[in-house]
Amino acid sequence: MANNNIKNESITRQEDDFAKWYTDVCLKADLMDYSSVKGFIIYKPYGYAIWEQIQNFLDKRFKQTGHENVYMPMVIPESLFNKEKEHVEGFAPETLICTIGGKNDLEDRLIVRPTSEVLFSELYSKIIKSYRDLPKLYNQWCSVVRWEKTTRPFLRGSEFLWQEGHTMHETEIEARTEALQMLEIYDECGRDLLAIPFSKGQKTEKEKFAGAEETYSIEALMPDGKALQAGTTHYFGQGFAKAFNVQYQGRDGKLAYPHQTSWGVSTRLLGAVIMVHGDDNGLVLPPNVAPIQIVVVPVAQQKPGVIPAARELGERLKKLGYRVKVDESDRTPGFKFAEWEMKGVPLRIEIGPRDIENGVAVLAKRNDGEKIIIKQDELEEKVEVLLKTIHSEMYEKAHRYLLDHMSEVNSLEELKDTVDNKGGYAKMMWCGERACEDKIKEATTATSRCMPFNQIGFGDTCPICGKKAKKLVLFAKAY
């Protein structure tokens, strides 16, 4: 059997410098590259292919739940942008502004969309006239620009790819249900596609989206103990509807304002996948999102019969719909192993002359290095089971890590110790006052991530101010 113990020395080890490990993997697994526009990255084929898998998964679920895709202008007139006050205040500091079009100065400057609430609200003001026009369930796949000072691949960039859903409903309850339903779909995406357990909950007033009445989020926990906000859904109430004069004739014949939501996930999810699952050999991809699920590596491929045997295994799996690569390139198996490990391919199949003689093949799992010798005629059956096993193992590992890093705290000191030393979430009973959140942030840099839906409390007092506790909150340092 070939030596697969060549460790990839071209990336920093996680324990030496996690941040450096992360950017090393982004570059060496060929997910992205930097461009000459500061803060704007290039999504290279392998990175973009992961995003395509996420798009396919979500787009199907969006359509199943009655949503329709549209495409809105990439720029927003400044005059329109200024209509919803809180929203403007939230985004204005980080906008990219066009001032010249066709060699002429623009009278109304154009803001490259940081998000499209105002454009959707304006459209809805034109097309919603009656309760019969509701709900309107639109979604858009596009990129948005937010001018950031410090950027990191996939996690924070001046331009990122995302989807933004924008919906209008007759009643408050319908709109809230929509916001919660979409959070559920994001959660499914974590569970079934990305093998990431999310913590779901509602944002505090301090942390909610600019202009929203309520923001819900999915939060993922990274191995360095920091939380990553991986997606949000918002209930807007009637704020934008009033600012943009979206009115419809209700069932009672009277004019009314509809209730609005928006929701989005972005290429940030790639950052979550990289960090949650990766190791010192590079990327580790869950099978359902991997652009290449199985790589077949011929061993001693110059020997007669080896390449045909590798191809045959590959073809059998392709026929079943798996995404398979047969690596016939002119490199040693060790180099191939290292490359496909770096790229996180979930399952490797090795086949050499002796395997052919014995009618077997070797299956190697990327997530834990386990190797299994199978009979060739069991291939389809074993691969199906193994890919499912890999997914479950990856999810379970991430879930165990999450549970192990969820600590109840009863004082600011305990909270500080948790986020500084142990890492992960400090679960705290909270009075509901912003002052306490501010105090925690000042003392620890940790922020409230969400008020989890699961509100099984463990005390009556906010340990920061001593007042009566109203909510269970997860605090953590965050990306």
Place this chain on the structure above:
Amino acid sequence: MANNNIKNESITRQEDDFAKWYTDVCLKADLMDYSSVKGFIIYKPYGYAIWEQIQNFLDKRFKQTGHENVYMPMVIPESLFNKEKEHVEGFAPETLICTIGGKNDLEDRLIVRPTSEVLFSELYSKIIKSYRDLPKLYNQWCSVVRWEKTTRPFLRGSEFLWQEGHTMHETEIEARTEALQMLEIYDECGRDLLAIPFSKGQKTEKEKFAGAEETYSIEALMPDGKALQAGTTHYFGQGFAKAFNVQYQGRDGKLAYPHQTSWGVSTRLLGAVIMVHGDDNGLVLPPNVAPIQIVVVPVAQQKPGVIPAARELGERLKKLGYRVKVDESDRTPGFKFAEWEMKGVPLRIEIGPRDIENGVAVLAKRNDGEKIIIKQDELEEKVEVLLKTIHSEMYEKAHRYLLDHMSEVNSLEELKDTVDNKGGYAKMMWCGERACEDKIKEATTATSRCMPFNQIGFGDTCPICGKKAKKLVLFAKAY
């Protein structure tokens, strides 16, 4: 049988005002809307769904032919943009320029991409080092901005959706082959998806793309006699490679510049579909690109058993993978017929109490109004045949129109008569000099559309200057 002779009076008739008919259909078939940003349209769900069908078709073919998707920044630093001289001159007059980011003036202004040759060239200069790195076959789905003074939905807009392929090759022949192969794929898209016969050929020097050595195009002929450039592919030679210093070590160990192509089609294809097939009742969609292929309309739906029967027919067809809508809305069949005709649904199935009694259903073809009574148990078989028939009939009709509007001309007068009165292409033998093209344009506003690949000539002399003819050219007025 229900009355389906309600004609839609809400759109202008083609013969009264073709341009007005076109924008009426765009709006009334709910394909798009205008936005508050001048020249930027909103792609509404029904229009975007057609684009998604085109994307699916092409993306699959691109991947089958070895291309990989990437995503590049939406803005280009002005300094970078200025590196290839001809290219800049072509695009600079219609650029949208960002000058402010995060409240600060930008030192290097950012141009919203009108096309991405320079960004791809820059990336390639970083990642192509050896002949082993070639070919590089990248494609990008995105929107681009070209600041246009006069705009028309889908045909000419300040922002449009497209794909842009950018490839690098070792040899000239490979790059030329790529440019021609991609043109072939666009042609397939016309033939198999859009039911549009394209005229394929090479652009003259005057009409080629800014910075290209050769431009190839597919041209479609509209019912008003004007041609529509529906897609282009370009062979760039080594121009950009030299400007951006893309060099690789060749098989002989020497440094060399690779040969480059780019190619793109856009949402302009929607404009072609609308015009080529549409009629006075609205859109007529070819079955393969139609978001809804079959609409089932219950007649006298309040009668017992009608809605269940309509649903059953719908379900049987959905099971086979057809895109089906069962219209149970509370409107008269006449209104439903008119709406789905406006939206161009290729096949309508009517079912009412008497049909149920007799075990039949009525199938109505959108393209020619033909109605066929079928036995319900023949449904699957008949629908399959009919959809194929509709596609063929639509393609053939467009093809006949094209052949009928392809006139050989032997003088400027004949050319003028053709483009002014008969419409369509004036086929002319041409000397190859720009002066003659200029003269024709001045006298008629017609431009050379392409030098068709099929160069079966019919004379030796350019009728404009009397010099020896070198090429057969198609001239036409164009969008």
